[in-house]
Amino acid sequence: MPTSTPPLTCYATCPPGAERLAAAELARLGARTGVRERGGIAFTGDRATLYRAHLHGRLLHRVVARVATFRAGALPELFRRTGRLPWEGWLTAATTVEVRATSHRSRLYHTGAIAERVAKAVAARLAATGDGGTTDSPPLLLFARLEENRCTLSLDASGELLHRRGYRLATAKAPVRESLACAVLDLAGWRPELPLLDPMCGAGTFAIEAARRALAIAPGADRPFAFQRWRTFNAPLWERLVAKAASLRRTTLPAPIRASDRDGSVVAAARANAERGGVAAVVELREGDLFDLTPEGPPGVIVLNPPYGRRIGDADIADLYRRIGAHLRDRFVGWRYAILCPTTTLADATGLPRKRHRFTHGGRQVVVVTGRLA
Template sequence: MTRPHAAFAVAAPGLAPLVADELRAIGLRPTAVEEAGVAFAAHDTGVWSANLRLRTASRVLVRLGQFRATDFRELERQARALAWETFVTADVTPRLRVTCRKSRLYHSDAVAGRVADAIAHRVGGRGGFASAAETEDEQDAGESSDAGDDALAPLIVVRFLHDECTVSVDSSGALLHRRGYRQAVGRAPLRETLAAAMLLAAGYDGSAPFVDPLCGSGTLPIEAALIARDLAPGRHRRFAFERWPNFDAARWAKLLADADTRAKPHAPSTIEGSDRDAGAIAAAAQNAVRAGVAADVRFTQRALSSLALSDEQPGWVVANPPYGKRVGESGALRDLWARLGDVLRVVAPGWRVALLGPDPALERQLRLPLSPALRTTNGGIPVRVLVGTVPADAAQDTRPA
């Protein structure tokens, strides 16, 4: 039997512990939890499963090799010894992302050229490469369509630090937040991976009602439905590993069939999203259809002040309230956050709450006992996921914000 790959699930800041928990849940054992993600060992099917089922990871890398090099001759010699034929074919042009820090080899394009030559020497082909900027992982393209051919071309990640070179192959293709359903978006779309992180940090498991009163294009309710039904988030997209030379389509089909068998036929409890914007509600409904959860989520156009919760047992209220940074917005934003707190104190005693908050001054307007469950970034802005329970007597709190 072949040796397992040394793999690494890349995570946004603060999300690595959630990724580690997810890996354990799908039967993969983390070997190290770092700020940038989680290391683990897995054979091919384990790497495929991680891509298919992880909700909070950004991408999954396979470590191809690590070595020391202080000159280009040593770099090319070591790079030629790597098993490129496992991941790259002669008929494709790989994309290379190279970073060099505190190393004698500091010119990233020159390093990329030598690595590309080593790949061509090993697998054949014309050589050459396409550059892949490191900032790609930070860009939050609103659309979440299927990975195109460019995203599925092999991405090789080369990192030099203190003359130590680490070479990895991306197995994901498009970032994992691109589930394939979010083609209609609102003004400030929330990444699917961050939405899932909010839900998991709040302890959401689908067993009780869920409401998002500021749902925009529906990412939070749709991710809630995927969790509630145990639907694999990557079920309707493609991955870079599907182009690896050793890819086994029959084994992959079995993994997909197993995921479908494990899924519940419907959400155990109600899932609702509402927004005052009719366009956002229409987009949310379209996205739910593409995600396969249209029957599990009810979207309603209504103002925040008209929020009404079900008579079932207390559940979860999860939302991403606006926190724009433009001049002149501060007063309106404070009013909105204060109104959200007022509404929740009246209609949601005993309900669990999770909100994405960027600013303690705004968070104080809620007058709710929420505390940070995790810290991360959203669109480059530091944010906290605030979690707590609305007190049973919260409606009696009439103090001014």
């Protein structure tokens, strides 16, 4: 069966601030990337590219495929044009859609009415083509986006958000999203050949994501995706890609990955997460205070996601960031670093030479400072 198909026009979301890195990841996976917006990248690619993005993407949150764009100035027009689209080519009899609508600078602004008309038109089309049916499985998401009276309909390819890898059941304090952790590792210049240290590890996200990358564990190998329920799903192609990914798996790390936290209960949670993530045998986890830590072996990368300080108080939190900077300058000469800071004031408090990168995380701004200790 041929694997290359007419290109799909897609859009991927990613952590706001990580667009350049996510576009590079998509390009590595075979996509032709286009316009980048805050938190998203347009791209085109064939079915194999879409599958690889889901199987290997570490920085992506969701991918949607565009079904059509058309003018829609009124609800009857929206209904009629939606109903003319060949939904039976995308959806099987067993699928229903849940429509999420947005509207900007358009005459149609009532998103509830837009969603209702689109859903009805799709259902009517499937019924008329003899393809309608009832099902117990959850509906597929269909995004209806009205922009200057033009409606774009895009079908969700992902299902559950891609950064939810599934291993992190035991969450500690303020865990960082898996996708953002991967972006920070990239920015810090970490690669599997370099030792990695996360001495404020919380749920262990940085260490687990790094170890999974170093062992070439494909993030999407063991979970279902929405595109597997599309009519066009090519199961043999997907299985071939999964088998190829499995054949590239490694069992040992080229350089150590160590994580610690001063809170023993948090370390236990990180260990359980590492277990589920398939990397407990290779990540070195222990209890300990950052300020007692002196690195062993050749320099590598230290990543830090210190407390944000809502419970600690302003003066003390600034002091913590200042002490972190001093400790790194004192003991980590030759190491690269990445520190996730909640504000630029706290980034400044570290006193470290740096590059700044701005992200939005859980609705909050965060500043990641990266550099190398000379």
